Amino acid sequence: MTTAYNKEPSIGIRGRDQDVCRGYAAIGTVLQSRLQNNTKSVVVIECYPGVRQQEIMEGLRPYLHPTDVIEAEAAAIDAAKINGMVERYLTDDRVFGYMAPFHIEEMYDPHKLAKLRERVEAVPEGTVIVIGFGASLVTHGDLLVYADLARWEIQLRYRSKEFGNWLAHNEDEDMLRKYKRGYFHEWRMADRLKRSLFQRIDYYLDTNAQNDPKLALWDAVLDGMEQISRQPFRLVPYFDPGVWGGIWLESKLFLPNKEHPYAWGFDGVPEENSLYLDFGSVRMEVPAINLVFLQPKSLLGERVYSRFGAEFPIRFDFLDTMGGQHLSLQVHPTTDYIQTRFGMPYTQDESYYILDAKPGAQVYLGLKEGVAPEQMLNDLRKAERGGGSFPAEQYVNVFPASKHDHFLIPAGTVHCSGSDCMVLEISATPYIFTFKLWDWDRLGLDGKPRPVHLDHGAQVIQWDRTTSWVERELVGRVELVAEGNGWREERTGLHEFEFIETRRHWFSEPVLHTGNGSVQMLNLVEGEEAVVESPDGMFEPFVVHYAETFIIPASIERFVIRPSGPSVGRTIATIKAFVKG
Structure with a gap:
């Protein structure tokens, strides 16, 4: 089976082109334009752990000309104290820990935070930048920029030893232990902070690619997410070697x-x-x-x-x-x-x-x-x-x-x-x-x-x-659910002990799928190409290729999948999974 598998699937966001820019020069200009009428401005750059903070400051400094730059993490409690707090959740195991309940506030010293706030207030005019994981604890500021990156990119930075875990000074530590600390503690805490800021963010900063940042008005990101939640889409895949890997x-x-x-x-x-x-x-x-x-x-x-x-x-x-x-x-x-x-x-x-x-x-x-x-x-x-x-x-x-x-x-x-x-x-x-x-x-x-x-x-x-x-x-559990002209639907699992249900469709003609109150995840497991369409025009036709996984949000109550391109006239198949009712 050949495939035109798309390794870089993207989603077009409608109507917000003017709200996004690329590169530090453009980003600095946008931010400065928001501040130019202020005698004094405070820009807070809240960062997900693993963001290259030094790069951001070097990139923005020529355009914002800050009077002072405050590194928020100077107010964090001692690394040894942090280690003592999280130790029981990380355990001695190389791989497994226990989900830690911490919030970022617990990692900061109130007296040190107060000193940083005094430092912000002491600047009479100009631009003050507060940056770091926890920067939003120092002050609300005039602008809140959220600097983010993907979990996979964090792992690559762990592997290259560019970064260790937040304030852990463990760049050379075993990769599995760094991942464990991220998974069980650091990322959970960072996600709690991120979600708490959704009502305050002004701009969103994509920091995945080195020296190639992109800035979006937060309202444009929110609009984009709302658009995505009402159409089929794919995630950006990644692939990793392993000791048992194949060809x-x-x-x-x-x-x-x-x-x-x-x-x-x-x-x-x-x-x-x-x-x-x-x-x-x-x-x-x-x-x-x-x-x-x-x-x-x-x-x-x-x-x-x-x-x-x-x-x-x-x-x-x-x-x-x-x-x-x-x-x-x-x-x-x-x-x-x-x-x-x-x-x-x-x-x-x-x-x-x-x-x-x-x-x-x-x-x-x-x-x-x-x-x-x-x-x-x-x-x-x-x-x-x-x-x-x-x-x-x-x-x-x-x-x-x-x-x-x-x-x-x-x-x-x-x-x-x-x-x-x-x-x-x-x-x-x-x-x-x-x-x-x-x-x-x-x-x-x-x-x-x-x-x-x-x-x-x-x-x-x-x-x-x-x-x-x-x-x-557990073996050979295939049950016919329904069939029609040029299609049949089979239940292939999962087991009654499991909350996920899977259905396989074989089809040479268009097949109507209905929503069931659950998000649905699918893969084209047979055939070179298919197209997903909306009977009522809710979304644009969405093309998928062999072996591609795609997601149908629960907001889509009806959709049709039909063979397309080289698969027209042939019998192809999808497997889909959803949460049982």
């Missing part, structure tokens, strides 16, 4: 060569993906989670929003083992365990949709009949200590995997994809909670043993999910 993503999606093969493709994870917003000739990159925060009801649906809050509960991603290696043998925590041990409200139920596979491909799923838990755990511990390979096939079922098979994996089920599979993973959003039980005697790309979490895994393995139950409940 499918690189060869089929025409990705650039890497030293190590691609293992993951993230094309449907709003917490980490971003959105490209085209305001005329200026393209802004915005974290996709901002759309969830700003348009939760229109995007998610009121029923889903009332259940999950402003959080996108569905996730699509790619796992490529074609010509690669097995994934780690793993298990995900039960809901009770993830709530009590990690502070998460729901767990990582998932499924493997086989987008492609070579002959002989396999999926490991569930335990064999009569497995003795202590014997299996003893063999796993022995393998972890280097006492020989774990005999996986002695304990775990192995099923043949073919294109368009769908394997259901409720939390607590032992599983992994074998080599030579291209998996579209459809799951709930808490995406880092994978307890590796065994990793096939290999090291990570960093040369270190990949973390194995056998103690956690032993607490959540559902030992009664054995061969007969798995064959009955």
Whole structure:
């Protein structure tokens, strides 16, 4: 199957071209024009952790000519005190922590903040700039600029050692530990602050690309988000190498060569993906989670929003083992365990949709009949200590995997994809909670043993999910739902234990889809091209290509998908996921 997969999908924002500019010269001119009639002006630049603050100041200084520049983080409490506060939430584990409840105010010294406010007030005239993560605590100012960047860009800055975590001075620390501190503490605190400022922001600053900033009037961003919440759209995908990576993503999606093969493709994870917003000739990159925060009801649906809050509960991603290696043998925590041990409200139920596979491909799923838990755990511990390979096939079922098979994996089920599979993973959003039980005697790309979490895994393995139950409940669950002229709809899962439902449509003629009170995430799993249309003209026709994931907001009550381009006259297929009613 060939594909015209779009690696840089963008969304045109209508009617706001004049409210966006690019480059420090243009940005400085815009800001200065807002301040020119003031004898004294205070500009607050609130920053998401990881923003290049020095670059911003160097870029703006020639245009704003500040009388004083105040670095807000000078008023933060000592780094040692911060570490002491968050230590119990980060734990000693290399990967997992506990969701920390902190707000930015707790990280600042009131007396030091008061000194900075006095410094602001002491300037008789001119422009004062207050910048940093927490700058908005110092003063409201005359203008509030919010400087933002995508979660994936933060991770790249961690990896390059350009940045560590906020005030942690840990640039050289293990990447997994930096990510953990971001995930469980820093980003949660930053998102709480960001959301609290939505009614105060004047301008939004995109800082993803080095020395290439874009500034938008905040009202233009709000308008853009409202427009997006009423049309189909795609997230900006990214792809990452891994020790078990294959060749499918690189060869089929025409990705650039890497030293190590691609293992993951993230094309449907709003917490980490971003959105490209085209305001005329200026393209802004915005974290996709901002759309969830700003348009939760229109995007998610009121029923889903009332259940999950402003959080996108569905996730699509790619796992490529074609010509690669097995994934780690793993298990995900039960809901009770993830709530009590990690502070998460729901767990990582998932499924493997086989987008492609070579002959002989396999999926490991569930335990064999009569497995003795202590014997299996003893063999796993022995393998972890280097006492020989774990005999996986002695304990775990192995099923043949073919294109368009769908394997259901409720939390607590032992599983992994074998080599030579291209998996579209459809799951709930808490995406880092994978307890590796065994990793096939290999090291990570960093040369270190990949973390194995056998103690956690032993607490959540559902030992009664054995061969007969798995064959009955998790494999080959395809049920005809409806059919018509040139189309049929099938229910392929997920399991009744899981809150996500999936439906597959095979069609050579246009198919009408109706809303069900939930956001819907889809992927074109067969066929080169399709077009999504609105029967009532609510949105412009939206073209999708093979393997592209796309989102239909809950605000869209009816939409039609039909084959287009080279797929006209052929039978093609989509898989879609939504939250059960």
